């Protein structure tokens with residue numbers, strides 16, 4: 001069982017980083033949210049502008065940007081010394097980048113995306129520079145959209161984004177997109193006979209979704225598919241992802257405020273928005289609730305497949321050294337042991353075992369997960385024979401002693417600091433000097449350091465973690481602090497991230513000095 005999150009001993013070693021506090025104050029100044037200035041509103045605004053432009057100049061200097069590059073990236077409406085407004089510059093950038101993207105697609109005989117039903121549901125794997133171009137287009141269109149609305153209008157109607165989720169919830173739950181073939185049309189009257197939704201509700205959710213390019217109405221009362229509605233009809237894992245988000249996360253998110261008001265420390269696994277939404281406060285964590293409901297658990301499992309298959313999350317970013325993955329050649333030469341803690345059905349170990357022919361692997365997870373893993377785990381006996389599946393609860397002491405690597409993928413972000421520290425502490429009795437602990441998770445950077453789209457995905461994931469588990473994504477400093485709080489014997493090695501990947505590998509080594517001393521003795 002997970003430990004009691006409210007037990008005071010968890011907090012004993014978590015020292016609030018002075019550095020973080022300073023950083024927070026600085027960002028408050030840069031964003032103009034510092035406490036009121038005696039110099040009055042106008043002066044405060046001037047100060048804020050100065051602070052902001054100083055911060056921007058410093059950032060540009062660090063990034064080696066020229067003045068013209070930096071001014072075209074500034075959020076000022078008119079760039080200094082230039083006649084092109086920010087909106088016009090964005091529009092030009094979008095046009096330029098779109099032409100480049102389309103040129104790449106044509107040169108490679110790839111279809112140019114449209115909203116038509118026959119347009120592919122996703123881009124093929126793109127080279128890194130083209131992928132970046134695509135993300136730049138997305139970021140620029142989002143900014144242009146904001147500017148074209150103006151702040152008031154943008155906020156007033158932007159807050160209604162939850163109604164997009166509402167329409168999608170109903171459409172996805174009732175499987176509306178699957179009720180007629182993709183290349184055919186259907187009348188609203190006929191569609192209504194295929195669902196339990198009444199005509200008014202069916203029409204209103206479809207027409208709301210159409211405002212987002214999901215379905216279209218080529219003539220009054222006749223419904224046709226688009227590329228987006230077809231994806232919704234045909235992609236099982238995407239349906240699960242949308243179902244999990246709409247029916248589990250969305251209601252839970254609507255209860256986060258209530259949870260934060262009742263339990264402001266927001267660390268307990270049984271006091272998150274999820275528990276308030278589903279009436280399980282102080283009774284069970286989300287995973288236990290799902291454990292009692294196989295259909296819901298299956299949906300979440302498929303949703304995770306959809307997420308992991310998405311751009312930026314493929315396991316190859318960890319496994320393929322050519323893509324910037326972690327190199328285990330030294331370990332392989334020694335026939336070292338790699339433990340995947342909370343490793344589900346062991347897909348990472350299977351990929352590693354295919355690449356490295358001598359290493360041995362242990363996949364640990366809860367008994368239910370281990371019992372349902374495929375057996376044998378792989379058809380090639382050379383691979384399967386080196387992978388052991390083992391039931392183990394990471395809230396108890398680690399049972400595989402003296403392994404070379406303990407690996408946690410998508411684990412730490414599921415837990416608030418007290419739990420995460422306990423998981424790492426549980427490794428300590430098993431660790432030999434030089435053992436590596438690798439955490440494979442998002443690692444948050446300073447605001448603005450990411451590509452705008454990646455930043456949005458990662459910040460949203462952070463809020464999902466709060467919503468479901470009172471957990472969090474972490475910065476490098478926060479990861480360093482986790483290890484420090486778990487035991488002073490860890491030496492934090494830093495964070496690496498493969499190009500194009502959103503996940504990072506955070507590494508700490510157990511008492512490397514002792515390994516060095518041993519080696520000195522041998523010499």
Ligand SMILES: C[S@@+](CC[C@H](N)C(=O)[O-])C[C@H]1O[C@@H](n2cnc3c(N)ncnc32)[C@H](O)[C@@H]1O
Nearest residue numbers: 342343344364365366369392393394395409410
């Ligand atoms: C988000 S999934 C990550 C799975 C896998 N590492 C991956 O990258 O896809 C979390 C995993 O932790 C497992 N898990 C949850 N609580 C656990 C516990 N107390 N001990 C061991 N595994 C646990 C779950 O069964 C699940 O497989």
